[in-house]
Amino acid sequence: MTTIQDIADKMGVSKSTVSKALNDAPDISDALRKQVLETAVALGYTKLRRYKKPTKKVCIIIEKENMRYQEPHHFAYDILVGFRQMAEPAGFDVEIVPVDIKTQRNQHYDVFMLEHDYIGAFVVGFSLSDPWIQDFKISRTPAVLFDNYIVGNPSTAYVGIDNEEGMELAVSYLAGLGHRKIAYLSSSLGARVLQARHAAFLRSMHQHGLKTSPAAIGCSYYLSECMEKHLPRFLENGITAIICNQDTLASATLTQCQQLGFQIPDDISIIGFDDLPIAACTSPPLTTIRQDRLELGKSGFFALSSLLNHIPISTYLLHAQLIQRESTGKVPS
């Protein structure tokens, strides 16, 4: 176990200087403090051993540009509630920490955690281009990643829903309604979970003996591109059903189809993903694949608590659930 003396020896400074830097003393410069933290982490020192009583402080790190959580209708709101419902009665302080790419570039994840005295993190809303995704490959402070999977780091775990199952539920339901020409519309493939859903869609179609073609698959970060480029191509190709990788995209697709004169579900069936509050409020209401976000938040805490107790959990997935509403119907004859 790395001691303060080890850090002092490595840096050629006194033990008390290291101690002061780790304990936020006012007479240590920011530059020296930063150097001490980075050296500490490099030597494997990932928990502050302060004079005061040990804290059980964990954080929920949210990618603030990708993920909204402030209001009940936002995707991450219930996830945060679920996590806190489990963590707080168990005696943990939970802090919500929105981060952007700049914060991630400035400081290694382990250094950030050490500096703020967090013993573990639940990480929500990260895409593959987020710098800390690279840090998680070698980090030592327990991190549970919602919808992200890191291979080979025992300090990380992946929590999410079973996307393979979710896509299979959507495809088999549409196949059962007689649909053969099913399109897939995705708001980019920049997140691991979106790549997983896309691959699962292709696999499920194949398993049901249904053909997929590039013309019936569209992925764009911009909503306008989904509506103006992919959707018209789907309609020209005679598709009768569209699976969207999120409810907000499905809601926009539904409206756009209606504006182009198509009846939902008589002409086109539409399925969303997530079961956000908006799904029940569209007209007609959206059939979708439910992610139980409260339970996902609870699972996030369970997985973090497992890692903190040295139980080597790698992956924890919840079942997906098909919610049938009125945006889907039998294939038009």
Add this chain to the structure above:
Amino acid sequence: MTTIQDIADKMGVSKSTVSKALNDAPDISDALRKQVLETAVALGYTKLRRYKKPTKKVCIIIEKENMRYQEPHHFAYDILVGFRQMAEPAGFDVEIVPVDIKTQRNQHYDVFMLEHDYIGAFVVGFSLSDPWIQDFKISRTPAVLFDNYIVGNPSTAYVGIDNEEGMELAVSYLAGLGHRKIAYLSSSLGARVLQARHAAFLRSMHQHGLKTSPAAIGCSYYLSECMEKHLPRFLENGITAIICNQDTLASATLTQCQQLGFQIPDDISIIGFDDLPIAACTSPPLTTIRQDRLELGKSGFFALSSLLNHIPISTYLLHAQLIQRESTGKVPS
């Protein structure tokens, strides 16, 4: 909720006849009893509501032809210990139930569970050809499957280790030692987990820029075929390392290579999978991928307890771990 009256109505018998059949009364014929149980299950009646106090009886169902568990050196021994270590203090009666294909063919899984008053099962050692694997697609009595995954049934969950990670650890370790020609030897692909390891091997090799060829991959149920058909082909093709999908196969491969005049690890590196007690006892001792079987058993109980409490857990995987011993070394120059 299905009642005894519903079953009686469906069968055209009296309520007391149904009640007697469900409660094992001696004056009911076996044929009638079987019919009552099957009708009960068909109507969704999956828990006995007997007069006596409610039991918390669960079982560990073991495929007795595939899986040994009686002795500490058997694969499933620690898994069973781990499960019981968690279940018994929580007030559950745990029964070990070895089954064969005949039992599975004679009775649907749900009927079997109802008949024996088990509220849930941990299912160990099943291969894809086991009849109950089909039952699990539609079963309603909670079942946690060790190393098997059923898509779309919320009454089932999958527990195991992260095979993708395990294979990546093996391949990246060998690649780091300079090996380029790595073979894969597997004792059949009849189990889901063996298929997963095989696919993960191919993926990892590809990710490390290493070529795979059919000549360097061998899968046979019979050990003799692995030794006499696949291994000589590997050696003729100049491979320098072999990843085996189980320790017992790795142990046999090690001995066979030595008998053919190859030094381990100077000429050939060998990696096993599982970290069974045998792995530390071969000469030289085997490098292998560890499955923490005690923790897997505990995870099995956690997942079953989650399903019993209506937490929709789908997948629970533990991290794999590379155990470096002496059967691996630098690529021969």
